[in-house]
Amino acid sequence: MLEIQNLVKRFGSFEAVKDVSISVPDGAFLVLLGPSGCGKTTLLRMLSGLELPSAGQIVFDGETVSDGDRNWSVDPAKRNSGLVFQSYALWPHMSVKGNVEWPLKVMKMPKAERAARVAEVLKLLDIAQLAERYPNEISGGQQQRVAIARTIAPKPSVLLFDEPLSNLDAKLRVEMRTELMKLHRATGATTVYVTHDQIEAMTMATHVAVMNQGRVQQFGTPADLVDHPETAFVATFVGTPPNNMVPVVKNGIGYKVGGRHMPVTPPADECLAMYRAEKMTLAETEGETTLPMELVETSAIAGRTMVTGLRDGLRLTAIVDRPPAARIGETVQFRLPERPDSWFAPDGERID
Ligand SMILES: Nc1ncnc2c1ncn2[C@@H]1O[C@H](COP(=O)(O)OP(=O)(O)OP(=O)(O)O)[C@@H](O)[C@H]1O
Numbered sequence: 001m002l003e004i005q006n007l008v009k010r011f012g013s014f015e016a017v018k019d020v021s022i023s024v025p026d027g028a029f030l031v032l033l034g035p036s037g038c039g040k041t042t043l044l045r046m047l048s049g050l051e052l053p054s055a056g057q058i059v060f061d062g063e064t065v066s067d068g069d070r071n072w073s074v075d076p077a078k079r080n081s082g083l084v085f086q087s088y089a090l091w092p093h094m095s096v097k098g099n100v101e102w103p104l105k106v107m108k109m110p111k112a113e114r115a116a117r118v119a120e121v122l123k124l125l126d127i128a129q130l131a132e133r134y135p136n137e138i139s140g141g142q143q144q145r146v147a148i149a150r151t152i153a154p155k156p157s158v159l160l161f162d163e164p165l166s167n168l169d170a171k172l173r174v175e176m177r178t179e180l181m182k183l184h185r186a187t188g189a190t191t192v193y194v195t196h197d198q199i200e201a202m203t204m205a206t207h208v209a210v211m212n213q214g215r216v217q218q219f220g221t222p223a224d225l226v227d228h229p230e231t232a233f234v235a236t237f238v239g240t241p242p243n244n245m246v247p248v249v250k251n252g253i254g255y256k257v258g259g260r261h262m263p264v265t266p267p268a269d270e271c272l273a274m275y276r277a278e279k280m281t282l283a284e285t286e287g288e289t290t291l292p293m294e295l296v297e298t299s300a301i302a303g304r305t306m307v308t309g310l311r312d313g314l315r316l317t318a319i320v321d322r323p324p325a326a327r328i329g330e331t332v333q334f335r336l337p338e339r340p341d342s343w344f345a346p347d348g349e350r351i352d
Helices: 040-048 096-106 111-124 140-152 170-187 198-204 222-227 232-237
Strands: 002-011 014-024 029-033 055-060 063-067 081-084 158-162 190-195 207-212 215-220 244-251 254-257 260-262 270-275 281-283 290-301 304-311 314-320 331-335 342-344
Touching (some): 014 055, 014 207, 014 215, 029 198, 040 190, 081 140, 096 111, 096 140, 111 140, 158 170, 207 222, 207 232, 232 342, 290 314
Parallel strands (some): 029 190, 081 158
Antiparallel strands (some): 002 055, 055 063, 244 254, 254 260, 270 342, 281 331, 290 304, 304 314
16 A cells, blocks of 8 residues: 655645545556646656655555655655656667666575566566667657666665657557556556556556646546546646536626526526536537537547637537538537536536
8 A cells, every 4th residue: 555645745835746645555556646746746746755755654565665754755766656758768778687686686586586587577568579688779658668678677665767659750659558557467566657648547547646736636446537527727727628618697687698598497596517528419500509610620530520619718528429511710509408418616616
């Protein structure tokens, strides 16, 4: 079990990580997901021991490895965790085999055992044929595999990844995603993986912590996040496409939804209505729950069409069966379902 307890990280007066508490079960694949600057890397660096928390504790398997309150932490090399960065920094003067063997030499593993472990790991990552080559003689994707092999060679019980696939092209990313999941199953190591790519998060994770501005907005399984987003931020950050969020305000005896009077019964005078993209439709003409929007984007998605409209800063996405007749820049009528899927308060908290 990996426990993060009331963890805080301050840089001067700026709080990059704010009171984060999460319990990660053994063998889980936790993804830290959030926009740039939300504190993901800082949290991961604290887990690795590279950064000392300002307050709070990190506990691996019942043993405290970082204690911000006491200004103390176990050295990164001694905490049974392995870290893979976005840039993989292999030793250029060592062969692939030499790079993977290096951490085992450092931990003084006997020679025969070392050779067996290196062979096993190279096979697991499908790079045995590259064993004698040097880093400048292999591709970027292969270098990333070597970096991962080097990290898992000492059998760390916790594996930490910081956007490890962001330097790879789209096709290779998808392939490596599958490989990393295979690797996770094969090693059984509790994994913490940082990304801002929500598709990566939703396909790989057993657990996701969605972060924003230093806080964890929601911690749960990918399905939890999609089925029951706890904040408007989560609702609009996860899912493909993300959910639509439309402001609702009291106006006279009725309510305006996205700026138009509509027959709704919101739980408060001012709130946000969430509509799932697959429940939105397009209408030929104006109706009781339609919003005229400028058509800004259409794209084919798994045999259906994703249509995006814009109006006064409000962006709506619908997944429909057929592409609209309208062209980009023309007006289309988006029809909202009779009832939204969820309601959120103006501060983003879920209401029902
Ligand atoms: N050493 C530092 N000194 C001062 N501020 C820092 C330091 N490291 C990070 N920060 C700030 O803390 C915040 C969180 O940074 P962090 O790198 O954790 O974000 P992130 O979510 O990983 O972003 P990205 O996806 O862009 O890497 C940012 O506002 C960043 O500028």
